Amino acid sequence: MTDIVIKNLPILVVLCPLMMSLIVVLIPNIFLSWLLTFASTFVAFIFSILLYQEVQIHSTISYALGNWAPPLGIEYVIDKVSIFPIIIITLIGFLTTIFSSKMMPDEINETSISKVYSLWLLAIAGLIGLVTTGDAFNLFVFLEISSLASVALVAMGAQKDKQALVAAYNYLIIGAVGATLYVIGVGLLYGITGTLNMADLSERVVDLKNNKALIAGFGFMIVGIMVKAAVFPMHIWLPRAYAYAPSAVSVLLAATATKASLYILARILFSVFDIGDNLIINTLSYIILPLSIIAMFAGTIMAVYEKDIKRLLAHSSVAQIGYITLAFAIGTKASVAAGFIHMFNHALIKGALFMAITSISFYIQKRVTLSNLSGLGRAMPITFFCFVICSLSLAGLPLTAGFISKLYLIKASISADGLWIAILILFSSALSVIYLWKMIEALWLQQPRKEIIIKENPTIYISLLIITFLNIYFGLDASFVVDSSTEAAEKLVGVSK
Numbered sequence: 001m002t003d004i005v006i007k008n009l010p011i012l013v014v015l016c017p018l019m020m021s022l023i024v025v026l027i028p029n030i031f032l033s034w035l036l037t038f039a040s041t042f043v044a045f046i047f048s049i050l051l052y053q054e055v056q057i058h059s060t061i062s063y064a065l066g067n068w069a070p071p072l073g074i075e076y077v078i079d080k081v082s083i084f085p086i087i088i089i090t091l092i093g094f095l096t097t098i099f100s101s102k103m104m105p106d107e108i109n110e111t112s113i114s115k116v117y118s119l120w121l122l123a124i125a126g127l128i129g130l131v132t133t134g135d136a137f138n139l140f141v142f143l144e145i146s147s148l149a150s151v152a153l154v155a156m157g158a159q160k161d162k163q164a165l166v167a168a169y170n171y172l173i174i175g176a177v178g179a180t181l182y183v184i185g186v187g188l189l190y191g192i193t194g195t196l197n198m199a200d201l202s203e204r205v206v207d208l209k210n211n212k213a214l215i216a217g218f219g220f221m222i223v224g225i226m227v228k229a230a231v232f233p234m235h236i237w238l239p240r241a242y243a244y245a246p247s248a249v250s251v252l253l254a255a256t257a258t259k260a261s262l263y264i265l266a267r268i269l270f271s272v273f274d275i276g277d278n279l280i281i282n283t284l285s286y287i288i289l290p291l292s293i294i295a296m297f298a299g300t301i302m303a304v305y306e307k308d309i310k311r312l313l314a315h316s317s318v319a320q321i322g323y324i325t326l327a328f329a330i331g332t333k334a335s336v337a338a339g340f341i342h343m344f345n346h347a348l349i350k351g352a353l354f355m356a357i358t359s360i361s362f363y364i365q366k367r368v369t370l371s372n373l374s375g376l377g378r379a380m381p382i383t384f385f386c387f388v389i390c391s392l393s394l395a396g397l398p399l400t401a402g403f404i405s406k407l408y409l410i411k412a413s414i415s416a417d418g419l420w421i422a423i424l425i426l427f428s429s430a431l432s433v434i435y436l437w438k439m440i441e442a443l444w445l446q447q448p449r450k451e452i453i454i455k456e457n458p459t460i461y462i463s464l465l466i467i468t469f470l471n472i473y474f475g476l477d478a479s480f481v482v483d484s485s486t487e488a489a490e491k492l493v494g495v496s497k
Helices: 002-007 009-024 030-058 083-107 110-132 136-159 163-193 198-208 212-228 238-244 247-272 278-305 309-330 333-364 381-395 401-415 419-445 458-476 479-493
Strands: 061-064 075-078
Touching: 002 009, 009 030, 009 061, 009 075, 009 083, 009 110, 030 061, 030 075, 030 083, 030 110, 075 110, 075 198, 083 110, 083 136, 083 247, 083 333, 083 458, 083 479, 110 136, 110 247, 136 163, 136 198, 136 238, 136 247, 163 198, 163 212, 163 238, 198 247, 212 247, 212 278, 238 247, 238 309, 247 278, 247 309, 247 333, 247 479, 278 309, 278 419, 309 333, 309 401, 309 419, 333 381, 333 401, 333 458, 333 479, 381 401, 381 419, 381 458, 401 419, 401 458, 401 479
Parallel strands: none
Antiparallel strands: 061 075
């Protein structure tokens, strides 16, 4: 029995939340629907750990769906690159499910909660499938599954704020544009290569350099994924979606959705196509690099002037995505590894910050803005402590996970003769302290307008404490994240680059 489970782990990690989503929607009881969701996300996380152990032994696991051998059949590929986002998605999915147990009944009508948890599991399954599939069209299918489920989840926020409907509509339309561009690119590549398997595709495009259909297909695919990943300036759907989604949904999407798309971006750039090709070099140097630098500052400046805290954190995410794409744009093994390091750490950081802010919103029963943060830190010391630690991590202070991210990104920039890039990274990080300090100052130093008494709920802060602990742990011992990211970078761009 154990051998069968191990053999089928690549599909089980996707099927576990996917099939449970079909069951949960039929459960009218709130607690039972949450319990089944909790069990499913926990099992998926355990499967991801088992997959990590298998990848350490076998390096690459190829799973042929329906026993149709690739490239004719759909292949699931678990290697030292894809295992990284799988762990991120399943870990965050599990922690946010715990966090959601109190949040969902507070924001969602009782009759809709089972439907929300079904969409929740569907979104998680779509994201896992997105990073496991080795088929370019199957990737599009999972992209749509995760996106449509996410749109519906965002729209559920309309029960507290009708702005969620506008946010969901924007997300739907812009996401549909991104998906359409991607699938047009896939169609063009299929037309000239006759294959959809990404490993097979990478071998066939080598002989098609300077082919106009190839260049067009590459362009459509990259722009489509950049829309999904909220890469500046195609990020316009993100602030509203994160700001008006239900609290737990904001946490889940902020920590996982763009990370999966960024992984796909890296996979297409460095795995499907050859990094030594002029097409990739020019794309990295003249498109992704300048857009990433602009994103670092534009996202930070927008956050500095934002009053609504969820929107502030969403703008901050635009800047942090810029750091990750900047690392990919430099194009060396060290920089790509730094991008994966920050991808993992930012999932922990931003997940924790959204947890803290949405916890405050739960206690005060209103949207959190700078004006109503006054004195709340003293009323909820556990939440405030976690918020401060993760804010310091976002700013890149030593002994936090964020420091490891910035350290490796700066080292990679300097080693690639990009001292000016390292200076810009430091300057952008320094600017982020402005909006982080504004929130900390309001929470602790400002006096509340009236006496505030809040009893913090362990069901809410237990996930926050775990993810905060991970921010500290991976700041003190980053060996797992650094080693895994380095192995991923070696797999993508080669050992010598």
